[in-house]
Each structure stands twice: as structure tokens, then as C-alpha cells.
Amino acid sequence: MSTTRMSSGLAFTPEKDLAMFEDMARRGQRLAGFSLAAHGWRFEDAEPEDVIFDMAYETDPDDDYLDLFRAAGWTPVLTYGHIHFFKAVPGTAPVHTGTESRLEEALDNRSLFLRYTAVTLAAVLLVVLVMTAVDWPRAAMMAAATLSAVALVYTSFPLVGYHRQVQRLRRMSAVS
Numbered sequence: 001m002s003t004t005r006m007s008s009g010l011a012f013t014p015e016k017d018l019a020m021f022e023d024m025a026r027r028g029q030r031l032a033g034f035s036l037a038a039h040g041w042r043f044e045d046a047e048p049e050d051v052i053f054d055m056a057y058e059t060d061p062d063d064d065y066l067d068l069f070r071a072a073g074w075t076p077v078l079t080y081g082h083i084h085f086f087k088a089v090p091g092t093a094p095v096h097t098g099t100e101s102r103l104e105e106a107l108d109n110r111s112l113f114l115r116y117t118a119v120t121l122a123a124v125l126l127v128v129l130v131m132t133a134v135d136w137p138r139a140a141m142m143a144a145a146t147l148s149a150v151a152l153v154y155t156s157f158p159l160v161g162y163h164r165q166v167q168r169l170r171r172m173s174a175v176s
Contacts, residue, residue, distance in 0.1 A: 003029055004040040010083065011109070011161025014055060017041065021053040021077075025087070034080050051087040053077070054095040057105045058084060069095065099173045106165040113159035120155045124148040 005024070008016040020041070021031050030046035031053075054074065058065055059082045066076055066084075074086035074095060086095060096102045127148050131141055 001045050002032070003043045004035050004038045005043065006038070006040040007034070009157075009161060010055075011113075011158035012164070018053040018055065021085070021087075022051065025049050025051050025053075031078050031085060033078065050090060052090050052092065053085060053087050055083055055085050056095050057082050057109060099169055103166065103169040103173060106162050106169055110159065110162040110166055113155060113162055116155040117152070117159045120148075120151045124152055 003024075005020055008020075010017060024031070024043050025046075026048055028046055028048040029043035031041060032044040033042040034040070035042050056069070061079075061084065069076065069084075069086050072095075073092040074088045076084060077087050078085045096105075127144050131144060136144070
């Protein structure tokens with residue numbers, strides 16, 4: 001049986017989703033994927049297990065990349081885009097042992113979503129210009145406006161989240 005749980009948003013609170021993965025694993029539900037339609041994580045029935053989860057970002061991981069995690073005790077569980085989720089027995093050293101590697105990932109993600117947001121914003125402006133220049137049926141205008149708004153939300157919200165992560169990690173880095 002498959003279960004879906006809403007994501008709390010990896011750009012804002014990744015630790016909440018990782019804790020949910022751990023809880024679901026204890027309940028006998030293994031992480032199986034992400035449902036874009038439900039904006040949530042898919043879980044499937046499995047044997048209950050006591051594990052911890054962590055994640056890392058890498059656009060084009062090769063076997064050596066994943067072997068580093070395996071050697072450190074982390075088992076690859078799921079890759080979603082450029083996000084890689086791993087599980088390990090409790091007590092395993094975290095994937096990121098310091099703030100600097102998390103900061104580097106957050107900076108990379110912020111740059112990525114800045115580009116996505118810029119492209120989306122340009123597309124939205126183009127749609128607005130076309131809508132003012134062409135007499136579209138009302139339904140077509142509403143559909144174009146809705147699609148534009150959704151695209152802007154799905155690019156700009158993560159941008160804000162990763163920007164906040166960068167700020168938080170920089171503060172943490174300055175304290176240590």
C-alpha cells in the first residue's frame with residue numbers, strides 16, 4: 001500500500017522532512033518517491049527499521065560520489081532531481097560534518113533557484129505583454145495567469161527558503 005505525506009519544504013525546513021522519513025521507517029513505511037500532484041512524499045509498506053536520514057545535493061553524481069556515502073555508513077535511498085537521500089543506523093556520523101559544506105550546497109541551490117525565478121519572471125512578463133496586446137478569451141487569460149502564478153510560486157518560494165538557509169548557515173559559521 002502506498003501512503004503520501006505532505007512535504008514541509010526542503011528549502012525551508014529539511015530537518016522536518018528527514019524526521020518524517022525516520023518516523024515513517026519506524027512505522028514500516030519506506031520512502032519511495034515524491035508526488036508532485038500531492039506535493040508530498042510517497043511511502044510504501046516495508047519492514048519497520050530504526051534508521052536516521054540525511055541528504056546531499058549533487059547534480060551529476062557518479063558511482064564514486066555514492067561510494068563515499070556508502071563507505072561512511074550511508075545507504076542511498078532515493079534521488080529526486082539533484083537531491084539525494086540516505087539512511088544509516090543511529091549514531092552514524094552526519095553526511096555533513098561541518099557548516100561549510102551545508103553552506104556551499106545552500107549557495108548552489110540559491111543560485112539555481114535565482115536562475116529559475118529569473119526565467120519564470122521573464123516568461124510571466126512576456127505572458128502579461130501578450131495578454132495586453134492580444135484580445136484573448138477570458139478563460140485563456142485566466143489559464144495563462146494561473147499557470148504563470150503557479151510557476152512563479154514554485155521557483156520563488158524555494159529561492160526565499162535557500163536564501164534564508166544561507167543567512168542562517170553564515171550566522172552559524174561566524175559563531176563557530
